[in-house]
Amino acid sequence: MGGSGLVVRDLSVGYGPVRALSGVSLEVPEGTVVTVLGNNGAGKSTLLRAVSRTLSFHGGAVTGGRVSLDGRRLDGLAPDRVVAAGVSQVPEGRRVFARMTVADNLRAGALGSPRSGRAAARDRVHELFPVLAERATQRAGLLSGGEQQMLAVGRALMAAPRVLLLDEPSLGLAPLMAGRIADTVREISAQGTSVLLVEQNAALALRLATRAYVLEVGEVTLSGPAADLAASDEVRRRYLGVADEDAIADADAEPAAGARRTLARWRG
Numbered sequence: 001m002g003g004s005g006l007v008v009r010d011l012s013v014g015y016g017p018v019r020a021l022s023g024v025s026l027e028v029p030e031g032t033v034v035t036v037l038g039n040n041g042a043g044k045s046t047l048l049r050a051v052s053r054t055l056s057f058h059g060g061a062v063t064g065g066r067v068s069l070d071g072r073r074l075d076g077l078a079p080d081r082v083v084a085a086g087v088s089q090v091p092e093g094r095r096v097f098a099r100m101t102v103a104d105n106l107r108a109g110a111l112g113s114p115r116s117g118r119a120a121a122r123d124r125v126h127e128l129f130p131v132l133a134e135r136a137t138q139r140a141g142l143l144s145g146g147e148q149q150m151l152a153v154g155r156a157l158m159a160a161p162r163v164l165l166l167d168e169p170s171l172g173l174a175p176l177m178a179g180r181i182a183d184t185v186r187e188i189s190a191q192g193t194s195v196l197l198v199e200q201n202a203a204l205a206l207r208l209a210t211r212a213y214v215l216e217v218g219e220v221t222l223s224g225p226a227a228d229l230a231a232s233d234e235v236r237r238r239y240l241g242v243a244d245e246d247a248i249a250d251a252d253a254e255p256a257a258g259a260r261r262t263l264a265r266w267r268g
Contacts, residue, residue, distance in 0.1 A: 004070060005029040005194060006051070006087070006163045011065035013043070013050050013218075020046045020060065021218045027211075028163060028196050033189045035197040035205040035226065037239055038215035044198040045092060047215070048165045051196070052089040053079045069163065080112055086162030092171060092198075094148040096155070098141030102132050105140050105151055109158030117160055124191075125154040128184055146177035153184065163194045170201050182208055202239035206230040214239075 006028040013021040021043045028034045036044050049055045051067050053074065067075045074082050088109075097105050106125060110118045126133040129150040135143065140151055149169060156164060166185065170178035182204055189195050199205035205226075206212060212229045214222035222229060229235045 005032075006196065007068050008047075008051065009066050009068075011047070011050055011067065012063045013046055013055065013060055014063045015058075015060045019063075019218060021050065023065070024215070024218070024220055025065075026213050026220065026223070028194045030162075030194055031189060031192050032211065033185060033195040033197055033209045035199060035209035035212045036215055037199075037202050037205060037212060037229075037235070041217075042215040043218040044215055045167055046218075048089055048167050048196065048198055050075075051082075052087060052165055053077060053082045054089065083159050083161070084112060087165065088156040088159045088161035088163075089165040090152050090156045090167060090169065092167040094145065094152050096140040096143075096148050096151050098139065100140055101137050102140055102143070102151060103136040105155050106132070106158050109155035113159045118158070121158045121160050125157050128157070128187060129154050146173050146180070149173065149177075149181060150184075153181075153188075157188070157193075161193060163196060164188060166195060166197045166199075168198060168200055170199060170204060178204065202235070203230075206235075206240075 008024060008026045011021055011024045012019070024047060026034065036047060038044050046055070046060060049058060049060065050062055051074070055061060062075060066073060069086055072085065074085060074087065077085065097108065100108070106122060110121060113121070131147055132151060132154055135147070140148065143151060153166070153169065169181050169185070173181065178201065185195055185197065185208055197205055197209060206229060209226040212223065212226040213220050214229070214235065222232070222235065230240070
């Protein structure tokens with residue numbers, strides 16, 4: 001495995017005495033979408049916070065391992081330096097500055113980045129999300145949920161990141177809006193920005209991603225090409241809501257077998 005792209009190696013995280021991640025390793029090659037699946041409490045958001053160096057804001061700390069981008073260590077940097085190095089995070093919950101205008105939210109996302117690139121970054125955001133250009137003077141708190149998610153993603157893109165960390169972008173959105181966000185994630189990746197995606201909607205995530213990892217209780221238990229995981233009986237049963245056909249057949253057969261045994265006893 002090379003040094004190109006985002007590399008997480010043997011990462012362990014604790015919240016006080018509680019171990020949240022244990023020896024997690026993954027890679028996000030340049031220009032790809034990689035997804036992390038898992039149930040609530042598996043450690044998905046903790047993983048993104050560890051990469052973005054925002055764990056301390058939540059009472060957590062990295063206790064082992066390393067995070068690097070193109071071979072450069074990120075795990076010793078302050079959060080603003082991680083952004084400057086090329087990694088931006090969109091937290092769960094559409095956390096926009098509600099009283100600020102759309103335009104001011106986008107400007108806030110560009111703070112710390114070179115002034116020379118801000119106009120191009122804004123144009124890119126407006127091309128991805130035309131509604132943000134149309135509503136530039138509107139307060140962010142008056143946008144719909146889907147539009148606020150667009151603004152949250154757009155604000156992160158204003159720093160022109162190499163890697164975008166997305167935490168549950170479809171959460172609480174109607175299927176049509178979730179689909180629009182997914183289309184935008186594809187376009188962001190196609191433009192050369194890598195995406196590390198945490199998403200409760202496993203079916204959507206596996207359609208977007210080239211590679212997937214499954215976290216369970218802070219450890220990677222499955223990984224591989226997203227298409228392979230989507231075809232896995234275990235993933236289909238646990239995360240896609242697709243029942244095991246053999247198990248269903250066995251369950252259907254058991255009552256019939258029981259009835260035959262009972263009938264045989266009556267006849268005997």
